[in-house]
Amino acid sequence: MVLSRNTVADAPDLVAAMTESLPHLRPWMPWATGENATVPAQVRRLGEVTASWDAGTDFVYLLRLLEGDASVVGVIGLHRRIGPGAIEIGYWTHAAHTGRGYMSAAAKAVTGAATVLADVDRVEIHTDVANVRSAAIPRKLGYRLERIDECPPDAPACAGQMQIWVWP
Numbered sequence: 001m002v003l004s005r006n007t008v009a010d011a012p013d014l015v016a017a018m019t020e021s022l023p024h025l026r027p028w029m030p031w032a033t034g035e036n037a038t039v040p041a042q043v044r045r046l047g048e049v050t051a052s053w054d055a056g057t058d059f060v061y062l063l064r065l066l067e068g069d070a071s072v073v074g075v076i077g078l079h080r081r082i083g084p085g086a087i088e089i090g091y092w093t094h095a096a097h098t099g100r101g102y103m104s105a106a107a108k109a110v111t112g113a114a115t116v117l118a119d120v121d122r123v124e125i126h127t128d129v130a131n132v133r134s135a136a137i138p139r140k141l142g143y144r145l146e147r148i149d150e151c152p153p154d155a156p157a158c159a160g161q162m163q164i165w166v167w168p
């Protein structure tokens with residue numbers, strides 16, 4: 001697997017992966033809709049992703065297999081949306097590639113990348129208490145469960161309690 005910067009040129013492959021994964025993403029991700037899984041919508045969004053990377057605020061990576069047809073395995077991003085000195089990791093895996101350790105490996109790599117950013121002294125992963133598959137990742141990597149925040153559910157399977165996992 002290789003992680004590379006997610007660019008506008010990836011839009012068609014990303015849309016294919018999203019479309020194939022919608023039933024698996026919809027319970028947890030509010031943006032997982034048919035309208036968003038289109039090339040024009042993703043070209044627009046990836047334009048914003050590119051601008052955020054250039055501005056040094058957010059860094060979004062596409063995961064592809066190294067062998068075969070370089071299938072899209074998932075997406076992982078570092079987002080500065082949780083206040084000064086901190087950065088949050090978000091991720092999703094293609095429905096056909098789950099349970100093989102891909103996202104655990106990607107989260108480990110991206111955690112390492114985040115910790116060397118000069119202005120970051122705290123990395124967080126937020127997982128709804130009902131999303132046990134997602135929480136398995138920070139737990140396994142050695143993140144500390146700092147607290148559970150009440151937070152209105154924004155997707156159908158969410159319980160509305162957000163586990164805040166912190167590194168280091």
Ligand SMILES: CC(C)(COP(=O)(O)OP(=O)(O)OC[C@H]1O[C@@H](n2cnc3c(N)ncnc32)[C@H](O)[C@@H]1OP(=O)(O)O)[C@@H](O)C(=O)NCCC(=O)NCCS
Pocket residue numbers: 024025028029091092093094097098099100101102103104105126127128131132133134135136137140
């Ligand atoms: C959560 C998600 C990213 C996990 O991706 P993945 O590539 O399958 O993750 P990995 O294979 O690296 O690891 C998943 C871990 O969960 C464990 N797991 C799998 N099913 C599980 C279950 N039902 N209950 C508990 N743990 C489970 C796996 O065993 C693995 O741990 P292990 O390596 O110790 O065995 C993926 O399921 C997904 O995209 N879900 C929908 C979107 C989403 O929820 N994103 C995160 C929002 S916070």
